[in-house]
Amino acid sequence: MGARVTAQHVADRAGVSRSAVSRVFTPGASVSGRTEQKVRAAADALGYRPNVLARSLITGQSRIIGLMVAYLDNLFYPEALEELSRSLQARGYHVLVFMAGNKAEDASGIIEELLDYQVDAIIAASVSLSNDLTTRCAAAGIPVVLFNRGQDDGRLSSVTSDNVAGGRALADFLVAGGHRKIGHIAGWDGASTQRDREAGFRAGLHAAGQTLHARIAADFDLTKARQATREMFRADPPDAVFVANDHMAFAVMDVLRFELGLRVPDDVSVVGYDDVAIASWPAYDLTTVRQPARQMVRRTVDLLMARLDGDRPPEQITIPGPLRLRGSAKRPKDDA
Amino acid sequence: MGARVTAQHVADRAGVSRSAVSRVFTPGASVSGRTEQKVRAAADALGYRPNVLARSLITGQSRIIGLMVAYLDNLFYPEALEELSRSLQARGYHVLVFMAGNKAEDASGIIEELLDYQVDAIIAASVSLSNDLTTRCAAAGIPVVLFNRGQDDGRLSSVTSDNVAGGRALADFLVAGGHRKIGHIAGWDGASTQRDREAGFRAGLHAAGQTLHARIAADFDLTKARQATREMFRADPPDAVFVANDHMAFAVMDVLRFELGLRVPDDVSVVGYDDVAIASWPAYDLTTVRQPARQMVRRTVDLLMARLDGDRPPEQITIPGPLRLRGSAKRPKDDA
DNA sequence: CTGAAAGCGCTAACAG
DNA sequence: CTGTTAGCGCTTTCAG
DSSP states (O other): OOOOHHHHHHHHHSOOHHHHHHHHHHTTTOOOOOHHHHHHHHHHTTOOOOHHHHHHHHHHHOOEEEEEEEEEETTHHHHHHHHHHHHHHOOOOEEEEEEEHHHHHHHHHHHHHHHHOOOOOEESEEEEEEEEHHHHHTTOOOOOEEOOOOOSTTTOEEEEEEEHHHHHHHHHHHTTTTSSSSEEEEETTTTTHHHHHHHHHHHHHHHHTTOOOOEOTTTTOHHHHHHHHHHHSSSOOOOEESSSSSHHHHHHHHHIISSOEEEEEOOOEESSSSSOOOSSTTTTTEEEOOOOHHHHHHHHHHHHHHHHSSSSOEEEEOOOOOOOOSSSSSOOOOOO | OOOOOOOHHHHHHSSSSSSHHHHHHHHOOOOOOOHHHHHHHHHHTTTTTOOOOHOOOOOOOOEEEEEEEEEETHHOOOOOHHHHHHHHHTTTTTTEEEEOSSSSHHHHHHHHHHHHHHEEEEESSSSOOOHHHHHHHHHHTEEEESOOOOOOOOOEEEEOOOOEEEEEHHHHHHHHTTSSSSEEEEEOOOHHHHHHHHHHHHHHHHTTTOOOSSSEETTTTTHHHHHHHHHHHHOOOSSEESSHHHHHHHHHHHHIIIIIIOOOTTTTTTEEEEGGGGGGGGTOBEEEEOOOHHHHHHHHHHHHHHHHOOOOOOOOEEOHHHHHOSSSOOOOOOOO
C-alpha cells in the first residue's frame, strides 16, 4: 500500500537529480526557475513531500518540541497547550506530548524518551528538573524552558508570572478588605509557584502585622482541597481564604456554599490564582491574580526560537500578573 | 556541546560491531549474554540511546501518533488527550499535536504536515476528513481513527458514544418531566455529534407528539451560546433547554440565572451532553449524558494497536453513554 | 551468534 | 545552477 514517493521518483520523472529536488524543497537554495517548474510539477503529480524524519537525520533538526506536562485537568494548561501548539505550528514546529507522573522520579524516564526523539527543545510545564537531568539536557545541547515553574539553575530558561508579587497583592487586598483571620489552602509545596505565591502572601500579611490563621496543603488536588476546606472550617473558621490556584478555589467555594451553607463573600472571602476562563463565570466570579497564559506562551516561543538559531544564553522571564477584582471577596470600603 | 553518542561509539568501546549494539536494543534479536553485557556496560557509560528517528527511517515505524484537534477549551478534550497520551506512552508511542482551525479547509494542510512526520497513525478528534484526505491517508497506508466524530466512510475507523441514543434519552426524560416547550441550543451543524444528538432528541419529542419549541445554533462557542440564550428567552421562553454540550450548557445556565433571573430547574430545566468534570460540581449540578472519555480512549488505542500490527480492517465503534440525573432539570413525578 | 555490507530518504559539500 | 559523491544513525540481510 504505502507506495512511498521519494525524491528519487520525483527526480526521475522531472529528469533531474535528487539534489535538484532537494533544493526545490529547501528554502533559500538556488534553483533555476525552469528546474523548479519541472520538479514541482513532478512532485505534485506524484504527491511527493519530503520526509521530515530523514531530513532531520542530516540537518540535526527534528522540528519537534517535546512538552512535558503533569496534568491537563487544571484548565490553565490546556489553554496554554493550545496556544503553544498553534504558535509553534505557525513556525513549522510541532509539539510531542509527554505526560509526567507526579513523582519527580518519573521525569527522568520521560526526559530519556524525549531525547530519543531528538527533540529540538524541551518545554517542561508544571514540572521541575533534577540537577542531573538538567546536566543531561545541557550535554545534549537541548534548550529547556520551564513553563510556569522557576528553578535556580542558570542553565535553565524559565517563563513564569510574578507569583511573589501576585501573592503579595492578594494579601494586601484581603487585609485592606478588613479580614483578620486569613487562611491558606496551599497547593503542592514542591512547586515554585506555590512557594512564591505563599511567600508573597505571607509577606503581605506580615507587613500588616498579621499571620496566617490556618494553612492546609491540598497538592493542587480537588478532592484534597474539598477535604481541606471542611477541616479548616470545622472550628474557628477564617474570614477569608487564599486558595493556591483557581482550580482548587472552585472546589473550595462549592464546599463553602453548598455543604457548609456559607455565603461568599459575606461570610467568607475567597481568592484564587491563575484567572482561568471559569473564574469569570458568574457562578464563581472569582477574585484572582491573572497569569497571562497567552503572553507567557509568546515569550516561551520567542525565547525558544532565539535559542534555537543563535546560541543565546538561557533566560529567566517573569511576567507581571494583575489582580482581577471580582465578587468572591469583600472589597475595601471606599473611605476616600 | 551535543556530543552525540552513536551506536558506533558504543560498539568501539565494547569491542563489538555496530550490528551487535543494534541487536541489544532490538527486542527479540539474538545476542549472547556475554555480548549483551559488554554492550550495555558501554552504552550506560556513554549514555547511549538509539535514535528513534534514524530507526524509523529503516523500520518504517516512527512510533509517533498524530493527533489533530480543533479546540482544547471544552474540557472533554483535555481529559481525553491526557488519557490518550498516557496510554499511548505506556505502549511506546507518543502524540504529536496538530491544532486544526475550524475550517474544513485547514484540515488538508494539517494532514499533509502530519504525513511529513511519517506518523504511524492519525487520530482526528472533533474534526472530519474530506473524501480526498481520506484517500490520501489510505494511499499512504496510515490508519485514521475519528475520535468523537462519525463519518460514513468504510476506510475510516471511528470511536463515538451513542449520540442518537443519548439525545433520545434526554428527550424522553424531559418529556416525562412534564415539559411542553422544549428548546435546543445546538452546536455546529457540521458535526456528527450535533446531528446525532439532535436526531435522537427530535425522535424522542416526536414519539411524544412534540416538536422543538425553538432552536438556535451556537457552534459550540460560549459567546454565541450566551447570545442564543438571550434570544431564545426574549419572548415565549421554553420550559426546558437541551444544550448540545456541557461546555455551552454552563454558559447557558449562567445567563439564565444571573442575567435573566430564572431559577434552574424551577423556572426552566437545562440538560447538556458530555458529563465533563464540571457538570458534577454543585454550582451547576447538570443533568447530562455521559460520554465515557476513558473508555473511548481505551477503545481508540486498542483499535489503533490492532490495526498497526496486523491489517485489521477499519472499525466503527459506538459506546453507550448513560444519562446522568442531577439537579438542573425537573424529574418526572413518581406516580408509581 | 556475529560482523560486513547495503541502504532507509534525505541534504551538503564539491566540482563542473 | 546542477549533478556526483558522501554520509546522517540505524537496522537488516547475508555469509561465516
